[in-house]
Amino acid sequence: MATEIGHLFHEKSGFDIYELDQLVWCRVSYALGYLHPQTDLLSPEMMLALQKGVFDEMWGASLTDIVDQVANHAVPDEADLKVIASNLNRENVAHAHKIRSFKQAYHAEAAGVASLFATVISDIFEQIVTRSGTVPAGVQFIVDDATQNKAVHLVALALEKEVARDTLRSLHILVSLHASLRWDKQRKIDAHDLLDFNHAAAAIAYCDVFLTEEPLRTMVEQRHLxxxxxxxxxxxxxxxxxxDLIRSI
Known part of the structure; x- marks a missing residue:
């Protein structure tokens, strides 16, 4: 999602960019981000050699290698997701009287999702001004709160434009699913929905096939979505x- 937002701002700023479909894929070892060893105890030359070696090792790691390394280490606590789901349900009930159409629900959810990326947007702006040469090398660029808030608002507005949804595709899917659930005032969100919605956002946006459970399939295939x-x-x-689908490919 951060890549989609970065792609949108860089494109509108006039930079040459790669196709989005090329940028979102990565090796399985880097699915949670790109991390490299760093220490001041080694010389720059040795540190670079170490980083290259680690990168090569990580690049060749398979999914089973990663699973073996994780082994029995702790996994995220589902209780945290239950708390988030409970808070969302409480807020949805409190503001239900304001939602009279799916369009209104989408508008509210677009603003909420965009606000989650305030820090990401600041990083993107720093990349853009550095790349454009607006700020001299070695000078740190800091996005003020007013500019950050305006940029977040721009992302929310972009989500409501059809043309931008081809770039902000996983954000649009996530917003659509939360808005659909919010519009259906009889249904409550649960912890598994939070995971399933993210799975759907990634798969539908960039994959040829999405295998899921019947309730989520019914939701994503709704005509108004x-x-x-x-x-x-x-x-x-x-x-x-x-x-049947695999046989037909």
Missing amino acids: GLPERYNCKVRSSLAGAL
Whole structure:
């Protein structure tokens, strides 16, 4: 999602950029970010050699290698997701009287999702001014609160424009699913929905096939969302359906 926002701002700033479909993919070892060893105890030349060696090792790591390394280490506590879901349900109930259409629900969720990326947007602005030469080398660029708030608002507004949804695709999917759930005032969000919505946002935006459970398939295929059709992704929720789709490829 950060890559999509960065792509949008760099493109609108006039920079030459790679296609978004090329930028979002990475090796499995870097799925949670790019980290490199760093210490002042080694010379710059030795530090660079060490970083290259680690990069090469990580680049060749398979999914099973990563799983073996994680082993029995602690995983994120689902209780945290339950707290988030509970808070969202409470807020949705409190503001339910303000939501009279799906469009209103989408508008509210777009603002909420965009606000999550305030820090990311500041980093992107720093990249842009550095790349453009607006700020001299070695001078730190700091985005003030007013500029950051305006940029967040721009992302929220962009999400409501059809043309921007081709770039902010995973954000649009996430906003659409939360808005759909919020518009259906009888349904409550749970901890698993938070994970499932993120799975759907990534898969439908960039994959050819998304295999999921029937309730989520029903949601993403709602006519007023039209997510699989927009991003040319086939969704299946049964073993038979998945096998038929694979045989047809």
